[in-house]
Amino acid sequence: MDFLPNKSILKNLIFDLGDVIIPIDLTAPIRNFAMLANLPEDDVRALWMEHNLVGQYETGVIDDEAFRAHVRKMLRERTNESDDWADEVIDTAWNTILLDLPVERVERIKELPSKYRLFLLSNTSPIHIRQVNKVLKGMNQPTLEELFERVFYSYEVQLLKPAPEIYQHVLNEAGLVAEQTAFFDDNAANIKAAAELGIQAVHVQPPLTIIDYLKGI
Template sequence: MDSATTTTTLKNLIFDLGDVIIPIDLTAPIRNFANLANLPEADVAAMWKQFDILNQYETGLIDDDAFRNHVRKLLKSDSWADEVIDTAWNTVLLDLPLERIERIKELKQNHRLFLLSNTSPIHIRKVNYVLQTMNQPTLEELFERVFYSYEVRLAKPSPEIYQHVLSEAGLEAKETAFFDDNAANIRAAAGLGIQAVHVQPPKTILDYLNDVV
């Protein structure tokens, strides 16, 4: 929705993680796994899609060890250590802008803040590690509640995940803004009456917050 249509009754802010708080490169993990396995990137991408590894992992159907074992089996790389797989997987995460964290901390004074992300445990541990090296709160400390797809066993853009957040946190949709970079996620949230804000480059979350809050 257009941020100009938001109302003064805005009490709650829900943030996506990737490309909202932390910039990401979705192509990087496949590229790095392909390099490690000495395979064409297109072949690895096709296998990844065929076996639906990402969705299984991000919705909690498989755990860290099962994910890593899937990768080893798929790429015929039984000798890869856990750290090798985790490092390649985490290349999706780019540098975390400190000013975004500082702005979120400021917003806590007047708003209830939540995180809603389609993500995996390996990524969350990495983001929290980076935050700690920056002397910043972890995601769980930064937000009142965090909702990770792998924990709630649901994923955006399913309407059920938004309903889960509203119910669990006791939020009114009309008093809640949701910031996400994915158009399908925005449409699903807006369909429930949430004030959905599509974060699109070259603007960043800081620009949208200035417009909305």
Template sequence: MKNLIFDLGDVIIPIDLTAPVRNFAMLANLPEDDVRALWKQYDIWNQYETGLIDDESFRTHVRQLLKNDAWADEVIDTAWNSVLLDLPVERIERIKSLQSKYRLFLLSNTSPIHIRRVNHVLTSLNQPTLEELFERVFYSYDVRMAKPSPDIYQHVLTEANLVASETAFFDDNSANIKAAEELGIQAIHVQPPKTILDYLKDV
């Protein structure tokens, strides 16, 4: 094994996928189910994470959807970033310890607001940013593709000049794992109560 590819959410940083909807519902004084239905109907999450809309368009959509033009950018960003939980520094330290042995990459379905927040947290903990921690980062909004599409995995392999059979991929989502396996990548399903540290013990 020469190359390790990591997912971000629930692999490096714990996440709560229900938190943004919960917080936006609270801000808008609407039932969570109503906000969740709107989110799903207009597919804002996916549009933003695949780069179809930028930060400003995302915030504008949120204001229009939840009928509140008065929300400042910071209010929307804070509610959106509530998906991100406390970052365990020991996971970053373990990944850093692998830099001399493997080529390290990040592949994440994410948005610019989330990445800026994660990097802010990392620097506040005296840790390298994601772009410094990995040889290359592949963000869905940047490449305009998202897991589990086979295209995004092929893009990473091609761009980084990786051989699939020499590459391990760590992700918490079973569909993402299956898609990677079908391309010949050794995919490891990170499942609680285990964390990425458990899967890296023998690496």
């Protein structure tokens, strides 16, 4: 396990969302849209990549309404099954990426503000954020916006990790010193990019969880 270097100067913690705070299954939306459209998963995956829907949505190029319209149109090219899909059907399939949220991770993060400034940095979409906040409220927990001093969503800043610009944006906007800041993410490319800016980047890898990486912090 990679422990944080220079803990004595650590003042700020930045967390990724997926597979750090909430477990995710990246394959689930494709699988569910394939079932809804009665198409092979490989066909749906190819269409998804061809149209770059995730990239457009997660950078705010398209909004919720346009995303849903693109999903309907994209799958209609192969089948008529998507014609009458309600917004809720598309949102539900899209949100299957989100698995059960372990409340103990939230509880651990809630213990940290007395010692550190806390931030969230996530490549994500509005539909996912609304669902995570709905789950948190159902658990009588604070929303993401309440849990962190500030949240940085890719669709709002119109940048995606691992672009160096997104990390620099967070540092500038929050007034953070890179060397005094730790960043927790499950993606190796994201960790590498953050580290190259001098951020204390920590690669969260199973079977360990964020709780393990926060021990001693």
